[in-house]
Amino acid sequence: MENNRKVTLTYNDGKDNLEMPVLKGTLGPDVVDIRAFSKTGMFTFDPGFLATASCESQITFIDGDLGQLYYRGYPIEQLAAKSDYLEVCYLLLNGELPTAEERKVFERGIMRHNMLHDQLMSLFKGFRRDAHPMAVMVGVVGALSAFYHDSLDINNPEHRKISAHRLIAKLPNIAAQAYRYNKGLPFSYPKNGLTYAENFLHMMFSTPCEEYKVNKTLALALDRIFTLHADHEQNASTSTVRLAGSSGANPFACIAAGIACLWGPSHGGANEAVLKMLDEIGSVENVPAFMEGVKNKTHKLMGFGHRVYKNMDPRAAIMKETCDEVLNELGLHNDPKFKLAMALEKIALEDPYFIERKLYPNVDFYSGIVLSAIGIPVSMFTPIFALARTVGWISHWAEMIADPAMKIGRPRQLYTGAQRRDYIPQEQR
Numbered sequence: 001m002e003n004n005r006k007v008t009l010t011y012n013d014g015k016d017n018l019e020m021p022v023l024k025g026t027l028g029p030d031v032v033d034i035r036a037f038s039k040t041g042m043f044t045f046d047p048g049f050l051a052t053a054s055c056e057s058q059i060t061f062i063d064g065d066l067g068q069l070y071y072r073g074y075p076i077e078q079l080a081a082k083s084d085y086l087e088v089c090y091l092l093l094n095g096e097l098p099t100a101e102e103r104k105v106f107e108r109g110i111m112r113h114n115m116l117h118d119q120l121m122s123l124f125k126g127f128r129r130d131a132h133p134m135a136v137m138v139g140v141v142g143a144l145s146a147f148y149h150d151s152l153d154i155n156n157p158e159h160r161k162i163s164a165h166r167l168i169a170k171l172p173n174i175a176a177q178a179y180r181y182n183k184g185l186p187f188s189y190p191k192n193g194l195t196y197a198e199n200f201l202h203m204m205f206s207t208p209c210e211e212y213k214v215n216k217t218l219a220l221a222l223d224r225i226f227t228l229h230a231d232h233e234q235n236a237s238t239s240t241v242r243l244a245g246s247s248g249a250n251p252f253a254c255i256a257a258g259i260a261c262l263w264g265p266s267h268g269g270a271n272e273a274v275l276k277m278l279d280e281i282g283s284v285e286n287v288p289a290f291m292e293g294v295k296n297k298t299h300k301l302m303g304f305g306h307r308v309y310k311n312m313d314p315r316a317a318i319m320k321e322t323c324d325e326v327l328n329e330l331g332l333h334n335d336p337k338f339k340l341a342m343a344l345e346k347i348a349l350e351d352p353y354f355i356e357r358k359l360y361p362n363v364d365f366y367s368g369i370v371l372s373a374i375g376i377p378v379s380m381f382t383p384i385f386a387l388a389r390t391v392g393w394i395s396h397w398a399e400m401i402a403d404p405a406m407k408i409g410r411p412r413q414l415y416t417g418a419q420r421r422d423y424i425p426q427e428q429r
């Protein structure tokens with residue numbers, strides 16, 4: 001939305017001023033519309049997009065200073081307490097909470113798509129057994145495009161919907177089979193009497209030898225992890241999905257690109273880093289020496305701090321409660337690893353170094369502990385983040401494709417390489 005504020009750009013070489021409109025969102029800071037700037041023959045320079053909005057979006061809002069996160073206007077605290085992951089998926093995709101009937105139809109649609117094509121199983125078998133499950137996820141999700149030629153017309157809203165449902169439905173299955181292949185376990189199948197999170201636990205941990213009973217507390221904790229990771233506006237992987245999609249690439253290829261981006265340690269790998277750090281510290285007696293190292297900047301306290309949240313990450317507060325519930329349920333409060341985690345949390349929350357820098361535990365600090373307590377190996381933490389974030393990615397992709405003003409993404413650059421020069425034959429170099 002445009003309002004009547006304008007920003008005027010003045011030059012110190014006598015060129016005409018340039019007036020640029022200021023746009024107002026429904027929440028958040030105003031945004032200067034610099035599109036007219038390209039007519040000047042110059043570009044703006046903003047590596048890392050620290051001052052640039054790449055798109056208009058109606059899906060998720062974050063205020064890092066106030067510690068607010070809203071999906072489609074609903075605060076994450078309310079969704080985590082009262083909703084569940086599949087309802088949140090519907091909300092993110094469609095913009096509104098479903099009625100009972102809409103929920104039923106949506107859930108049935110997701111369940112109908114949760115099996116994997118039998119031929120896809122051969123693809124898993126092409127990987128080394130010790131491949132990282134994220135490598136398998138990137139490959140298998142990208143390969144889905146080879147299986148669904150019937151619904152790859154991105155300009156057809158019905159095709160977009162089916163692809164979104166297929167992705168939400170199949171990602172837990174793909175993640176679980178990546179784990180099982182690595183462990184040498186036979187592939188498993190979904191069971192439709194179970195909830196989305198229960199089904200994931202079932203596909204991960206069931207064996208053909210005995211009945212697997214899903215623990216409800218653990219399934220609820222997992223559902224909450226999915227809900228908290230479902231979307232986070234224009235982060236690196238979501239922007240990757242949008243950029244890939246802006247060329248008209250099919251949704252499976254775009255989500256594979258998002259998974260590849262999420263794999264990086266600065267993005268999806270943080271909860272894995274928390275567990276590695278706990279292993280390195282070893283026991284509570286080593287905490288003071290570790291903290292000295294943090295203050296000397298020898299290493300960071302993983303799971304603390306956030307680029308956007310300079311107040312408590314609202315997801316962390318919710319995850320902390322879930323963490324307590326899970327440790328209680330499993331009787332793990334006295335387990336040395338989890339005692340160590342709680343000791344670190346307490347010291348960091350009281351230490352002036354962290355207080356002055358507004359460094360709070362982030363969602364990954366607690367989600368790493370919860371996943372580890374549930375028995376999920378560290379290498380599966382990022383695949384779980386990927387399966388939860390798929391709905392966010394596909395919602396952004398669908399929002400972009402449905403926008404008639406969509407353009408292929410094509411950032412410009414400030415070139416600082418060699419000037420024009422002539423080729424030198426090899427014998428003269």
Ligand code: ACO
Binds near residue numbers: 267304307363364
């Ligand atoms: N441990 C110790 N000190 C820290 C930490 C930390 N985890 N995070 C930041 N600081 C310090 C910095 O050294 C700096 O200190 P200084 O002012 O004395 O120089 C100050 O706090 C400000 O830090 P920045 O690096 O400017 O903060 P930035 O916003 O750039 O970084 C980041 C955010 C990357 C998340 C950082 O806090 C970090 O590396 N945390 C650990 C990794 C982690 O948990 N990442 C997960 C993020 S959540 C997510 O992705 C879902």
